[in-house]
Amino acid sequence: MDTTGIRQAVLQAIASIAPEADWQRIRADQPLRRQVDLDSMDWLNVIAGIEQRLSVAIADADAGRLATLDAIVEYLQHRQAEPRPSPARAAADGELREARHLVDGTVVTVRPIRPADLPLEADFVRHLSAETRYKRFLVTVSELSDRKLHYFTEVDQVRHVALAAVAERDGREAIVGVARYIVDAAGTGCEFAIAVDDAWQGSGMAGILMHALIEVARARGLATMEGTVLATNTRMLKFTRQLGFRQQRDSEDRETVRVVRAL
16 A cells, blocks of 8 residues: 555544544644544554554554654554454464553553462452442452452453453552453353553553453454443443443443443
């Protein structure tokens, strides 16, 4: 694809996330996020949209260099000859891979959760604020029972997939976010859940986890992903809407909203 085609694809990816942007005023040599209202989740969706449109992989280490439209186009000119690995092919053997990300200057590893992570999972939940725990579990809890901790960490990574975001905190490894899904009885869809440490909320960590989880579900042939969100959790409702989930209100339960996305 020539430069004009690449530029058009990039603009289409951005326009799909920020349709209200005035493209006549955009300066190609100036930082895009100063000109277009894109939060961290929006930016992740823009990157994913560009990758899908041009079949290229954008390395996390390179994302920080892509501040301007000119920089994005120049980068893609060099990368378009390198096809993006097929997610289905990468996950064909059932293996889930580790991925490193730089989030607010901190290296975070997203990897499959392991049984040995039980104490880390316990600390993670204990470290969450009471409000965040309630939004995640829909009940008031201070910490998880041993039985629940085993359930959350001893997963088969087939019908129950769980990814942990791990970073260093106070000189030791700590879980700062977890996203998981459980396949439904029909084997065609799944239900997801996600929680992120309060200190990491708004950093883009939730988006990184959900993009990884969605890619696994899609690669394994699942057709839909669903979740339950408190009707008062406007931040989560906006987040899932940005990820492409549609909202379904339950007339019998006005306290929660069902969010559904086709994969």
